[in-house]
Amino acid sequence: MFRVLAKARAALGPRQVGRVQTMASHxxxxxPPEALRRPLSIPDRLLLTPGPSNLAPRVLEAGGMQAxxxxxxxxxxxxxxxxxxxxxxxxxQNPITLAVSxxxxxxxxxxxxxLLEPGDSFLVGxxxxxxxxxxxxxxxxxxxxxxxxxxxxxxxxLQEVEEGLTRHKPVLLFLTHSESSTGVMQPxxxxxxxxxxxxxxxxxxxxxxxxxxxxYMDQQGIDVLYSxxxxxxxxxxxxxxxxxxxxxxxxxxxxxxxxxxVLMDLKCLANFWGCDNKPREYHHTTPVIGLYSxxxxxALLVEQGLESSWQRHREATAYLHGRLxxxxxxxxxxxxxxxxxxxxxxxxxxxxxxxxxxxxxxxHFNIEISGGLGPSMGKVLRIGLLGCNATRKNVDLVIEALKxxxxxxxxxxx
Ligand SMILES: *Cc1c(COP(=O)(O)O)cnc(C)c1O
Numbered sequence: 001m002f003r004v005l006a007k008a009r010a011a012l013g014p015r016q017v018g019r020v021q022t023m024a025s026h027x028x029x030x031x032p033p034e035a036l037r038r039p040l041s042i043p044d045r046l047l048l049t050p051g052p053s054n055l056a057p058r059v060l061e062a063g064g065m066q067a068x069x070x071x072x073x074x075x076x077x078x079x080x081x082x083x084x085x086x087x088x089x090x091x092x093q094n095p096i097t098l099a100v101s102x103x104x105x106x107x108x109x110x111x112x113x114x115l116l117e118p119g120d121s122f123l124v125g126x127x128x129x130x131x132x133x134x135x136x137x138x139x140x141x142x143x144x145x146x147x148x149x150x151x152x153x154x155x156x157x158l159q160e161v162e163e164g165l166t167r168h169k170p171v172l173l174f175l176t177h178s179e180s181s182t183g184v185m186q187p188x189x190x191x192x193x194x195x196x197x198x199x200x201x202x203x204x205x206x207x208x209x210x211x212x213x214x215x216y217m218d219q220q221g222i223d224v225l226y227s228x229x230x231x232x233x234x235x236x237x238x239x240x241x242x243x244x245x246x247x248x249x250x251x252x253x254x255x256x257x258x259x260x261x262v263l264m265d266l267k268c269l270a271n272f273w274g275c276d277n278k279p280r281e282y283h284h285t286t287p288v289i290g291l292y293s294x295x296x297x298x299a300l301l302v303e304q305g306l307e308s309s310w311q312r313h314r315e316a317t318a319y320l321h322g323r324l325x326x327x328x329x330x331x332x333x334x335x336x337x338x339x340x341x342x343x344x345x346x347x348x349x350x351x352x353x354x355x356x357x358x359x360x361x362x363x364h365f366n367i368e369i370s371g372g373l374g375p376s377m378g379k380v381l382r383i384g385l386l387g388c389n390a391t392r393k394n395v396d397l398v399i400e401a402l403k404x405x406x407x408x409x410x411x412x413x414x
Pocket of ligand 1: 050051103104105106130176178179180181205206207208228237
Protein backbone atom coordinates (compact mmCIF):
# COMPACT_ATOMS: atom_id res chain seq x y z
CA MET A 1 0.00 0.00 0.00
CA PHE A 2 2.72 2.41 1.03
CA ARG A 3 4.89 1.41 -1.87
CA VAL A 4 2.05 2.06 -4.33
CA LEU A 5 1.45 5.49 -2.89
CA ALA A 6 5.16 6.28 -3.03
CA LYS A 7 5.25 5.24 -6.68
CA ALA A 8 2.24 7.33 -7.55
CA ARG A 9 3.84 10.27 -5.80
CA ALA A 10 7.06 9.83 -7.74
CA ALA A 11 5.17 9.61 -11.03
CA LEU A 12 3.00 12.64 -10.38
CA GLY A 13 5.80 14.81 -9.04
CA PRO A 14 5.66 17.07 -6.02
CA ARG A 15 3.01 19.50 -7.27
CA GLN A 16 0.34 16.80 -7.53
CA VAL A 17 0.69 15.40 -4.03
CA GLY A 18 -2.17 17.48 -2.67
CA ARG A 19 -4.55 15.84 -5.16
CA VAL A 20 -3.44 12.31 -4.33
CA GLN A 21 -4.35 12.92 -0.71
CA THR A 22 -8.00 13.63 -1.40
CA MET A 23 -8.90 11.36 1.53
CA ALA A 24 -7.52 14.01 3.87
CA SER A 25 -10.07 16.49 5.16
CA HIS A 26 -7.97 19.57 4.38
CA UNK A 27 -5.74 20.64 1.52
CA UNK A 28 -2.11 21.31 2.39
CA UNK A 29 -1.58 25.05 2.73
CA UNK A 30 2.20 24.77 2.96
CA UNK A 31 3.91 23.08 0.02
CA PRO A 32 7.05 21.00 0.57
CA PRO A 33 9.91 23.51 0.70
CA GLU A 34 12.27 23.36 -2.27
CA ALA A 35 15.27 23.99 0.00
CA LEU A 36 14.75 20.64 1.69
CA ARG A 37 14.95 18.81 -1.63
CA ARG A 38 18.58 19.84 -1.91
CA PRO A 39 21.30 17.96 -0.02
CA LEU A 40 22.53 19.30 3.31
CA SER A 41 25.65 21.34 2.77
CA ILE A 42 28.10 22.16 5.58
CA PRO A 43 31.54 23.68 4.97
CA ASP A 44 34.61 21.99 6.43
CA ARG A 45 36.13 24.65 8.71
CA LEU A 46 38.68 24.97 11.44
CA LEU A 47 36.71 26.16 14.47
CA LEU A 48 38.89 28.44 16.57
CA THR A 49 36.05 30.29 18.32
CA PRO A 50 35.34 29.87 22.05
CA GLY A 51 32.95 27.08 20.97
CA PRO A 52 31.79 25.00 19.36
CA SER A 53 35.09 23.33 18.51
CA ASN A 54 35.74 20.71 15.85
CA LEU A 55 34.62 17.21 16.75
CA ALA A 56 37.35 14.68 17.42
CA PRO A 57 37.21 11.84 14.84
CA ARG A 58 36.19 9.23 17.43
CA VAL A 59 33.40 11.51 18.64
CA LEU A 60 32.24 12.08 15.08
CA GLU A 61 31.94 8.32 14.57
CA ALA A 62 29.90 7.92 17.74
CA GLY A 63 27.43 10.47 16.36
CA GLY A 64 26.77 8.20 13.38
CA MET A 65 25.69 5.20 15.46
CA GLN A 66 22.13 3.91 15.56
CA ALA A 67 19.79 5.02 18.38
CA UNK A 68 18.71 2.69 21.18
CA UNK A 69 16.07 3.27 23.84
CA UNK A 70 16.93 5.76 26.52
CA UNK A 71 15.71 3.36 29.24
CA UNK A 72 17.62 0.24 28.24
CA UNK A 73 20.37 -1.45 30.23
CA UNK A 74 22.87 -0.62 27.47
CA UNK A 75 22.03 3.08 27.72
CA UNK A 76 22.24 2.98 31.52
CA UNK A 77 25.71 1.52 31.09
CA UNK A 78 26.69 4.43 28.80
CA UNK A 79 25.27 6.88 31.36
CA UNK A 80 27.19 5.26 34.21
CA UNK A 81 30.38 5.53 32.21
CA UNK A 82 29.66 9.21 31.51
CA UNK A 83 29.19 9.78 35.23
CA UNK A 84 32.59 8.26 35.95
CA UNK A 85 34.13 10.37 33.20
CA UNK A 86 32.64 13.56 34.67
CA UNK A 87 33.84 12.60 38.15
CA UNK A 88 37.35 12.24 36.73
CA UNK A 89 37.21 15.47 34.72
CA UNK A 90 35.80 17.41 37.71
CA UNK A 91 37.97 15.53 40.24
CA UNK A 92 34.98 14.82 42.44
CA GLN A 93 33.52 11.86 44.29
CA ASN A 94 30.02 13.36 44.40
CA PRO A 95 27.36 10.71 43.74
CA ILE A 96 25.11 13.40 42.20
CA THR A 97 27.02 13.82 38.98
CA LEU A 98 25.27 13.70 35.62
CA ALA A 99 24.85 15.07 32.11
CA VAL A 100 22.09 17.57 31.37
CA SER A 101 20.05 17.38 28.13
CA UNK A 102 20.90 20.86 26.96
CA UNK A 103 23.87 23.17 26.44
CA UNK A 104 25.90 24.95 29.13
CA UNK A 105 23.17 27.50 29.81
CA UNK A 106 20.83 24.66 30.60
CA UNK A 107 23.24 23.34 33.26
CA UNK A 108 23.33 26.83 34.80
CA UNK A 109 19.53 26.78 34.97
CA UNK A 110 19.56 23.32 36.55
CA UNK A 111 21.91 24.70 39.22
CA UNK A 112 19.95 27.88 39.93
CA UNK A 113 16.43 26.46 39.66
CA UNK A 114 17.32 23.87 42.28
CA LEU A 115 19.61 25.85 44.59
CA LEU A 116 17.64 29.10 44.82
CA GLU A 117 14.22 29.80 46.26
CA PRO A 118 12.38 33.12 45.98
CA GLY A 119 13.83 35.54 48.55
CA ASP A 120 17.21 33.79 48.84
CA SER A 121 20.23 36.09 48.82
CA PHE A 122 22.42 35.38 45.77
CA LEU A 123 25.86 36.93 45.25
CA VAL A 124 27.06 37.03 41.65
CA GLY A 125 30.45 37.78 40.16
CA UNK A 126 29.47 39.85 37.13
CA UNK A 127 32.72 40.48 35.28
CA UNK A 128 31.46 39.32 31.90
CA UNK A 129 28.73 37.56 30.00
CA UNK A 130 28.18 34.53 32.22
CA UNK A 131 27.72 36.37 35.49
CA UNK A 132 25.16 38.58 33.75
CA UNK A 133 23.30 35.46 32.67
CA UNK A 134 23.34 34.01 36.21
CA UNK A 135 22.05 37.36 37.49
CA UNK A 136 19.19 37.35 35.00
CA UNK A 137 18.11 33.83 35.95
CA UNK A 138 18.40 34.62 39.67
CA UNK A 139 16.15 37.65 39.21
CA UNK A 140 13.54 35.60 37.36
CA UNK A 141 13.51 33.10 40.22
CA UNK A 142 12.80 35.98 42.61
CA UNK A 143 16.07 35.72 44.53
CA UNK A 144 17.57 38.85 46.12
CA UNK A 145 20.40 39.26 43.67
CA UNK A 146 23.61 41.11 44.55
CA UNK A 147 25.96 41.63 41.61
CA UNK A 148 29.64 42.30 42.27
CA UNK A 149 30.11 44.46 39.20
CA UNK A 150 33.51 44.63 37.50
CA UNK A 151 34.75 45.92 34.20
CA UNK A 152 35.17 43.16 31.61
CA UNK A 153 38.67 41.76 32.13
CA UNK A 154 38.45 41.88 35.92
CA UNK A 155 38.47 39.01 38.41
CA UNK A 156 37.65 38.61 42.13
CA UNK A 157 40.12 38.46 44.99
CA LEU A 158 39.37 36.56 48.18
CA GLN A 159 39.04 39.90 50.01
CA GLU A 160 36.43 41.18 47.57
CA VAL A 161 34.43 37.99 47.88
CA GLU A 162 34.66 38.13 51.66
CA GLU A 163 33.28 41.68 51.66
CA GLY A 164 30.34 40.54 49.56
CA LEU A 165 29.69 37.53 51.79
CA THR A 166 29.77 39.67 54.94
CA ARG A 167 27.58 42.40 53.51
CA HIS A 168 24.89 40.32 51.77
CA LYS A 169 24.92 36.99 53.67
CA PRO A 170 24.15 35.03 50.49
CA VAL A 171 23.17 31.37 50.36
CA LEU A 172 24.99 31.06 47.04
CA LEU A 173 27.93 32.65 45.22
CA PHE A 174 28.40 32.36 41.45
CA LEU A 175 31.87 32.63 39.88
CA THR A 176 33.04 31.93 36.34
CA HIS A 177 36.29 29.98 36.21
CA SER A 178 36.69 30.61 32.50
CA GLU A 179 35.25 34.01 31.54
CA SER A 180 35.30 33.21 27.85
CA SER A 181 33.84 36.61 26.92
CA THR A 182 37.01 38.31 28.20
CA GLY A 183 39.65 35.56 28.42
CA VAL A 184 39.96 35.82 32.22
CA MET A 185 40.77 32.82 34.38
CA GLN A 186 39.34 33.27 37.87
CA PRO A 187 41.57 31.75 40.60
CA UNK A 188 39.63 29.23 42.71
CA UNK A 189 41.89 28.14 45.57
CA UNK A 190 40.40 29.11 48.92
CA UNK A 191 37.07 30.45 47.62
CA UNK A 192 35.05 27.36 48.53
CA UNK A 193 36.43 27.24 52.07
CA UNK A 194 35.78 30.99 52.44
CA UNK A 195 32.16 30.55 51.31
CA UNK A 196 31.64 27.67 53.73
CA UNK A 197 32.88 29.77 56.66
CA UNK A 198 30.02 32.14 55.75
CA UNK A 199 27.38 29.39 55.31
CA UNK A 200 27.33 30.04 51.58
CA UNK A 201 27.54 27.54 48.73
CA UNK A 202 29.89 28.04 45.77
CA UNK A 203 28.64 27.56 42.19
CA UNK A 204 31.27 27.65 39.42
CA UNK A 205 30.98 27.78 35.62
CA UNK A 206 33.89 25.93 34.00
CA UNK A 207 32.29 25.59 30.55
CA UNK A 208 35.25 27.00 28.64
CA UNK A 209 38.00 25.53 30.81
CA UNK A 210 37.14 21.94 31.76
CA UNK A 211 39.85 19.63 30.44
CA UNK A 212 42.10 22.53 29.48
CA UNK A 213 42.74 24.18 32.85
CA UNK A 214 43.27 22.50 36.24
CA UNK A 215 40.17 22.35 38.44
CA TYR A 216 39.70 20.19 41.55
CA MET A 217 36.05 20.30 42.58
CA ASP A 218 36.29 18.51 45.93
CA GLN A 219 39.62 19.93 47.05
CA GLN A 220 38.59 23.47 46.10
CA GLY A 221 35.30 23.14 47.98
CA ILE A 222 33.13 23.84 44.95
CA ASP A 223 29.53 22.86 45.70
CA VAL A 224 28.14 22.89 42.20
CA LEU A 225 30.28 22.76 39.08
CA TYR A 226 29.08 22.65 35.49
CA SER A 227 30.60 22.54 32.04
CA UNK A 228 29.66 22.08 28.40
CA UNK A 229 30.31 19.46 25.76
CA UNK A 230 31.30 21.60 22.78
CA UNK A 231 34.44 23.28 24.06
CA UNK A 232 37.56 21.37 25.20
CA UNK A 233 35.68 18.07 24.94
CA UNK A 234 35.24 18.45 21.14
CA UNK A 235 31.74 17.03 21.39
CA UNK A 236 28.58 18.24 19.60
CA UNK A 237 26.69 21.03 21.41
CA UNK A 238 23.56 19.94 23.25
CA UNK A 239 24.70 18.21 26.42
CA UNK A 240 26.37 19.58 29.54
CA UNK A 241 27.97 18.24 32.71
CA UNK A 242 27.08 18.99 36.31
CA UNK A 243 27.84 17.79 39.83
CA UNK A 244 26.43 18.64 43.29
CA UNK A 245 28.23 18.34 46.66
CA UNK A 246 26.53 16.87 49.74
CA UNK A 247 26.13 20.44 51.10
CA UNK A 248 24.35 21.46 47.89
CA UNK A 249 22.12 18.40 48.14
CA UNK A 250 21.20 19.31 51.74
CA UNK A 251 20.14 22.79 50.62
CA UNK A 252 17.99 21.29 47.88
CA UNK A 253 16.49 18.68 50.23
CA UNK A 254 15.54 21.47 52.66
CA UNK A 255 13.60 23.50 50.05
CA UNK A 256 10.24 24.88 51.17
CA UNK A 257 9.02 25.12 47.57
CA UNK A 258 9.39 22.86 44.55
CA UNK A 259 11.61 24.11 41.73
CA UNK A 260 9.59 25.87 39.01
CA UNK A 261 10.94 23.62 36.29
CA VAL A 262 9.95 19.97 36.09
CA LEU A 263 12.42 19.29 33.27
CA MET A 264 15.26 20.62 35.41
CA ASP A 265 14.19 19.24 38.77
CA LEU A 266 17.37 17.74 40.20
CA LYS A 267 15.50 15.04 42.16
CA CYS A 268 14.10 13.67 38.90
CA LEU A 269 17.40 14.04 37.03
CA ALA A 270 19.36 12.37 39.83
CA ASN A 271 16.91 9.47 39.80
CA PHE A 272 17.11 9.04 36.05
CA TRP A 273 20.91 9.10 36.21
CA GLY A 274 20.93 6.39 38.89
CA CYS A 275 22.30 8.70 41.60
CA ASP A 276 19.72 7.91 44.31
CA ASN A 277 19.76 4.09 44.48
CA LYS A 278 16.08 3.95 43.54
CA PRO A 279 14.62 2.35 40.40
CA ARG A 280 14.91 4.74 37.47
CA GLU A 281 11.66 6.29 36.34
CA TYR A 282 10.83 7.98 33.06
CA HIS A 283 11.53 11.70 33.20
CA HIS A 284 12.33 12.78 29.63
CA THR A 285 13.93 11.21 26.58
CA THR A 286 17.64 11.92 26.78
CA PRO A 287 19.63 12.78 23.62
CA VAL A 288 21.04 9.26 23.30
CA ILE A 289 23.29 10.02 20.32
CA GLY A 290 24.63 13.11 22.04
CA LEU A 291 25.38 10.91 25.04
CA TYR A 292 27.32 8.39 22.92
CA SER A 293 29.41 11.32 21.70
CA UNK A 294 29.91 12.63 25.21
CA UNK A 295 30.97 9.17 26.38
CA UNK A 296 33.60 9.07 23.65
CA UNK A 297 34.83 12.62 24.45
CA UNK A 298 35.31 11.67 28.07
CA ALA A 299 37.02 8.43 27.01
CA LEU A 300 39.49 10.51 24.97
CA LEU A 301 40.18 12.71 27.99
CA VAL A 302 40.76 9.63 30.14
CA GLU A 303 43.10 8.18 27.53
CA GLN A 304 45.08 11.39 27.29
CA GLY A 305 45.07 12.14 31.02
CA LEU A 306 44.05 15.45 32.58
CA GLU A 307 47.59 16.60 33.29
CA SER A 308 48.79 16.17 29.74
CA SER A 309 45.66 17.85 28.35
CA TRP A 310 46.21 20.83 30.70
CA GLN A 311 49.83 21.06 29.62
CA ARG A 312 49.00 20.90 25.91
CA HIS A 313 46.53 23.77 26.27
CA ARG A 314 48.98 25.84 28.28
CA GLU A 315 51.74 25.36 25.71
CA ALA A 316 49.62 25.96 22.60
CA THR A 317 48.03 29.08 24.09
CA ALA A 318 51.36 30.48 25.33
CA TYR A 319 52.65 30.07 21.78
CA LEU A 320 49.54 31.85 20.45
CA HIS A 321 50.03 34.74 22.89
CA GLY A 322 53.64 35.21 21.80
CA ARG A 323 52.73 35.19 18.11
CA LEU A 324 49.82 37.62 18.58
CA UNK A 325 52.15 40.04 20.35
CA UNK A 326 54.68 39.69 17.51
CA UNK A 327 51.91 40.88 15.20
CA UNK A 328 51.62 43.98 17.35
CA UNK A 329 48.29 42.91 18.85
CA UNK A 330 47.46 43.51 22.50
CA UNK A 331 46.09 40.80 24.77
CA UNK A 332 42.95 41.99 26.57
CA UNK A 333 43.97 40.49 29.93
CA UNK A 334 47.09 42.30 31.14
CA UNK A 335 48.24 39.92 33.90
CA UNK A 336 49.64 36.73 32.32
CA UNK A 337 48.66 34.74 35.42
CA UNK A 338 44.98 35.58 34.80
CA UNK A 339 44.90 34.60 31.11
CA UNK A 340 42.91 31.51 30.20
CA UNK A 341 44.87 28.68 28.55
CA UNK A 342 41.84 27.92 26.34
CA UNK A 343 40.23 31.16 25.11
CA UNK A 344 42.24 34.26 24.26
CA UNK A 345 40.79 37.75 23.92
CA UNK A 346 42.77 40.25 21.83
CA UNK A 347 41.95 43.97 21.77
CA UNK A 348 40.49 44.92 18.38
CA UNK A 349 43.38 46.72 16.67
CA UNK A 350 42.81 50.49 16.36
CA UNK A 351 41.05 51.63 13.20
CA UNK A 352 39.60 48.22 12.28
CA UNK A 353 36.06 46.93 12.46
CA UNK A 354 36.17 43.52 14.18
CA UNK A 355 33.51 42.19 11.79
CA UNK A 356 35.78 42.73 8.80
CA UNK A 357 38.56 40.73 10.41
CA UNK A 358 36.29 37.84 11.43
CA UNK A 359 34.77 37.68 7.92
CA UNK A 360 38.13 37.91 6.19
CA UNK A 361 39.56 35.03 8.22
CA UNK A 362 36.48 32.93 7.53
CA UNK A 363 36.14 33.72 3.83
CA HIS A 364 39.82 33.49 2.87
CA PHE A 365 41.16 30.91 5.31
CA ASN A 366 38.15 28.82 6.28
CA ILE A 367 38.79 29.50 9.96
CA GLU A 368 36.12 30.66 12.40
CA ILE A 369 37.12 33.12 15.12
CA SER A 370 34.79 35.39 17.14
CA GLY A 371 34.24 38.97 18.14
CA GLY A 372 33.34 39.95 21.70
CA LEU A 373 30.26 38.81 23.60
CA GLY A 374 27.97 40.78 25.91
CA PRO A 375 30.11 43.34 27.75
CA SER A 376 33.18 42.67 25.57
CA MET A 377 31.26 43.17 22.29
CA GLY A 378 33.17 45.45 19.94
CA LYS A 379 36.22 45.48 22.21
CA VAL A 380 37.87 42.15 21.41
CA LEU A 381 38.49 39.31 19.01
CA ARG A 382 38.40 35.88 20.61
CA ILE A 383 40.35 32.80 19.63
CA GLY A 384 39.76 29.39 21.19
CA LEU A 385 42.28 26.56 21.18
CA LEU A 386 40.06 23.81 22.48
CA GLY A 387 40.82 20.12 22.86
CA CYS A 388 42.16 18.58 19.67
CA ASN A 389 42.41 22.08 18.16
CA ALA A 390 45.06 23.15 20.69
CA THR A 391 48.10 22.67 18.43
CA ARG A 392 50.98 24.86 17.23
CA LYS A 393 49.97 24.11 13.66
CA ASN A 394 46.55 25.70 14.23
CA VAL A 395 48.22 28.70 15.87
CA ASP A 396 50.40 29.16 12.77
CA LEU A 397 47.29 28.95 10.56
CA VAL A 398 45.29 31.54 12.48
CA ILE A 399 48.28 33.89 12.81
CA GLU A 400 48.83 33.83 9.04
CA ALA A 401 45.11 34.50 8.54
CA LEU A 402 45.17 37.44 10.96
CA LYS A 403 48.30 38.85 9.32
CA UNK A 404 46.57 38.87 5.94
CA UNK A 405 43.38 40.26 7.46
CA UNK A 406 45.28 43.20 8.98
CA UNK A 407 46.87 43.84 5.59
CA UNK A 408 43.66 43.69 3.56
CA UNK A 409 40.80 44.87 5.80
CA UNK A 410 39.90 48.57 5.65
CA UNK A 411 41.31 50.79 8.40
CA UNK A 412 39.98 53.89 10.12
CA UNK A 413 36.45 52.87 9.38
CA UNK A 414 35.18 53.72 12.83
C1 LIG B 1 30.07 28.74 26.03
C2 LIG B 1 29.95 29.11 27.45
C3 LIG B 1 28.72 29.02 28.15
C4 LIG B 1 27.41 28.74 27.47
O1 LIG B 1 27.28 27.53 26.97
P1 LIG B 1 26.16 27.20 25.87
O2 LIG B 1 26.57 25.83 25.54
O3 LIG B 1 26.29 28.19 24.77
O4 LIG B 1 24.85 27.25 26.52
C5 LIG B 1 28.70 29.30 29.49
N1 LIG B 1 29.81 29.68 30.14
C6 LIG B 1 30.99 29.80 29.53
C7 LIG B 1 32.19 30.21 30.30
C8 LIG B 1 31.10 29.53 28.16
O5 LIG B 1 32.27 29.68 27.54
